[in-house]
Amino acid sequence: MYLADVVKATKVNILYVDNPPGLAAADAFGRQVLAKKGVTDVRLIPEKADTADFTAALTAASEGDPDAIMVLFPASGCGRIMQAKQALGVDVLTFYPGSCLNRDVLETGGEGAEGAYFNSELLLFSDEVDPEVATYREKLEQYGPGTHELSMFSQVGFLTVMNIVEVLNEVGDPAGLTSQAVIDHMRTLKDHHSFMAHPYTCDAKQVAILPAICSTHERIVQYRDGQAVDVLGEWLTGADQIG
Numbered sequence: 001m002y003l004a005d006v007v008k009a010t011k012v013n014i015l016y017v018d019n020p021p022g023l024a025a026a027d028a029f030g031r032q033v034l035a036k037k038g039v040t041d042v043r044l045i046p047e048k049a050d051t052a053d054f055t056a057a058l059t060a061a062s063e064g065d066p067d068a069i070m071v072l073f074p075a076s077g078c079g080r081i082m083q084a085k086q087a088l089g090v091d092v093l094t095f096y097p098g099s100c101l102n103r104d105v106l107e108t109g110g111e112g113a114e115g116a117y118f119n120s121e122l123l124l125f126s127d128e129v130d131p132e133v134a135t136y137r138e139k140l141e142q143y144g145p146g147t148h149e150l151s152m153f154s155q156v157g158f159l160t161v162m163n164i165v166e167v168l169n170e171v172g173d174p175a176g177l178t179s180q181a182v183i184d185h186m187r188t189l190k191d192h193h194s195f196m197a198h199p200y201t202c203d204a205k206q207v208a209i210l211p212a213i214c215s216t217h218e219r220i221v222q223y224r225d226g227q228a229v230d231v232l233g234e235w236l237t238g239a240d241q242i243g
Helices: 020-036 055-061 075-088 103-113 131-143 152-171 179-186
Strands: 011-017 041-047 068-072 093-096 117-120 192-194 197-200 219-224 227-230
Touching: 011 020, 011 055, 020 041, 020 068, 041 055, 055 075, 075 093, 075 103, 131 152, 152 179, 152 192
Parallel strands: 011 041, 011 068, 068 093, 093 117
Antiparallel strands: 117 219, 192 197, 219 227
């Protein structure tokens, strides 16, 4: 896990959505995972999802001189959190969900977005080398010229369609193409090719508490000088630390 193994963090504060699912996520995917990696000084800071001003919440999240702040919020809140970070002059490594790595959020965050970290289950849409990313960029321009921007959101949609087509072709005869046939086939897949992403396995064992998860591998991305940068150039997974 990047925070423990690379950053060598010993103290992490987690800012999460103040509701039961938000608390469960902050505990299971934040506090418990960090604890298994030896990071036991973890504070959970709740805030309402529709908060207009995150100044108070980010003030609390930056107290105690943490090595990093982990944000578990939907994209609608990330930009406002970045704004508060800039307004307060908070100089702490801040990690956001991959869903927050899009132009609208980054523009809302302004200078507060600089240096932000994100997880990404895909190769970066700005990758100029990978042929599958090149296909995504080509088709986006072909079918949506001037109307769509490169983003993780559109990239996920493209990946989903490409992967579904591949699985349907593998199932074979259209006459026998049923939802159960597709499910049965997917349950047999192991280290299966995934478009622009890490190979996946759908044996319901990748994450003990989330059997529907087929892939747990992520890239770590940082936003620098207006560009998203893959900071490690390799896949990471913390699946063995969950549950």
